[in-house]
Amino acid sequence: MAKRVGILALQGDFTKHVQSVARLNHQPVLIRKPEELKQCDYLILPGGESTTFLHLIEQLDLRQPIIEFSREKPIMGTCAGLITLSKDVAGLPHPSLGLIDLHTVRNAYGRQIDSFVGDVRLSFDERRNIFEGIFIRAPRIKRIGQDVEQIGFHNDDVVLAHNQTILVASFHPELTDDTRIHRYFLDTMGK
Numbered sequence: 001m002a003k004r005v006g007i008l009a010l011q012g013d014f015t016k017h018v019q020s021v022a023r024l025n026h027q028p029v030l031i032r033k034p035e036e037l038k039q040c041d042y043l044i045l046p047g048g049e050s051t052t053f054l055h056l057i058e059q060l061d062l063r064q065p066i067i068e069f070s071r072e073k074p075i076m077g078t079c080a081g082l083i084t085l086s087k088d089v090a091g092l093p094h095p096s097l098g099l100i101d102l103h104t105v106r107n108a109y110g111r112q113i114d115s116f117v118g119d120v121r122l123s124f125d126e127r128r129n130i131f132e133g134i135f136i137r138a139p140r141i142k143r144i145g146q147d148v149e150q151i152g153f154h155n156d157d158v159v160l161a162h163n164q165t166i167l168v169a170s171f172h173p174e175l176t177d178d179t180r181i182h183r184y185f186l187d188t189m190g191k
Helices: 014-023 034-039 050-059 063-070 080-085 180-188
Strands: 004-008 027-031 042-045 075-078 086-090 100-105 116-122 130-135 140-144 149-154 157-162 166-169
Touching (some): 014 027, 027 034, 034 063, 042 180, 050 063, 050 080, 080 086, 080 100, 080 166, 100 157, 166 180
Parallel strands (some): 004 027, 075 166, 086 100
Antiparallel strands (some): 116 130, 116 149, 149 157
């Protein structure tokens, strides 16, 4: 059965997430207002610029609705979405949502010019465990809480992790044609 997947459409490349969700035969729903969340089974916070993202979340009164959504339904965050969802973020001028027990450092892999593509080793896919990770001004996960499972690695760094309802990636899975991470989110999270 098709799931309604909200994609926070405030800024960033949310259209690529729309395409990934549609390729998996689920219904993407663009979210810009709190009441639109009520129509969704899942939510994705895309990459973008984390301070702008958090400013817009505050300005549009989305903070509390997203927190309430997370209590019963899964949320995925990529790059700036990871920063937005993390409990502790170094150098962030606005408070994050604090929905996953991670200490995260913004732009830890370097500036835009330092963006790169690297192998991400997935622990949940034994057949094809390498995923092409696209890292753009990517955050680094520095500390992981006890209730967080590590499921993706670039070299020695954890770059994909989840708790009961939150899945986060340091990289941009939506920028590839490989839908395994979106499929993992939609098929296994929140069950």
